[in-house]
Amino acid sequence: MxxxxxxxxxxxxxxxxxxxxxxxxxxxxxxxxxxxxxxxxxxxxxxxxxxxxxxxxxxxxxxxxxxxxxxxxxxxxxxxxxxxxxxxxxxVAEMASGYPFERIDEERHPYIVFGSDAAMLDEIMEKAGTVDAGTEQLKRGKGVLYWQCPRGESLETPVAKLLGKVRYKTSTTTRNLRTVEKLLGD
Incomplete structure (x- = not known):
């Protein structure tokens, strides 16, 4: 029954x-x-x-x-x-496991840009255009952007400046990959 x-x-x-x-x-x-x-x-x-x-x-x-x-x-x-x-x-674990760039690098930081609005993530990718791979890397993932930039420049690169725009504050937030991995340990 x-x-x-x-x-x-x-x-x-x-x-x-x-x-x-x-x-x-x-x-x-x-x-x-x-x-x-x-x-x-x-x-x-x-x-x-x-x-x-x-x-x-x-x-x-x-x-x-x-x-x-x-x-x-x-x-x-x-x-x-x-x-x-x-x-x-x-x-979050699935997103972290999909990180496409070098995870441990003495010269660069690994970041994940989380988004609650896919259209905004697409817009960021479009506005970022062709990223200078010598400076930073950016790749679209499912529900995230994967980003890697030089140590000490996470506020200075073209992608960093784009991510800092007020337009994206309601739908995106960025975390270092090491922080993300700490979220998975519990």
């Missing part, structure tokens, strides 16, 4: 990547960030580094509603224009 009751979905590990935290005057302590996610009812909440990375479990399946709820809570609690990219930890 089939049950008409909805079967409860198992909790899934998520990663919330906050944009612009602990830079440009927006300071949020990791303990306060964790407390907010716990208050929102999420399980196994853990922050990673001080750059706005939160791991948590939830059985909520509507990603868009979940993202909106978290962004609104961040705005209300911390008083800033909060934007996040929200992904499952499994998806």
């Amino acid at each position: 089939a049950s008409s009751a909805k079967k409860k979905q198992a909790a899934v590990r998520h990663v919330a990547l906050l944009r612009g935290v602990n830079v440009n005057g927006i300071t949020i302590k990791s303990a306060d960030l964790k407390a907010l996610f716990v208050e929102l009812g999420f399980g196994a909440v853990r922050t990673v580094l001080a750059s706005g990375n939160v791991l948590f479990d939830t059985d909520e399946s509507d990603a868009a509603a979940l993202r909106t709820r978290i962004e609104q809570a961040l705005r209300k609690r911390f008083g800033y224009d909060a934007w996040i990219v929200l992904l499952t930890q499994k998806t």
Whole structure:
């Protein structure tokens, strides 16, 4: 006999990547960030580094509603224009494993640009045009851009300046590949 009751979905590990935290005057302590996610009812909440990375479990399946709820809570609690990219930890692992450039390089940094709007990622690729491979590399991936630039120049290269435009702040955020790999260890 089939049950008409909805079967409860198992909790899934998520990663919330906050944009612009602990830079440009927006300071949020990791303990306060964790407390907010716990208050929102999420399980196994853990922050990673001080750059706005939160791991948590939830059985909520509507990603868009979940993202909106978290962004609104961040705005209300911390008083800033909060934007996040929200992904499952499994998806982040798949994105990280697809990094196409050298992962360990003494001269360059490996980055992943996460996006919640595919059209914006496509626009960035288009506007970047032909990238000078002697300076940096940029490649489109599924839901991300893979980027590699010289150490110490992550704010100075043509791609860096493009990524810093206000137009992209609501839908993109960048993380060093080493940070991303720390998000996968839990």
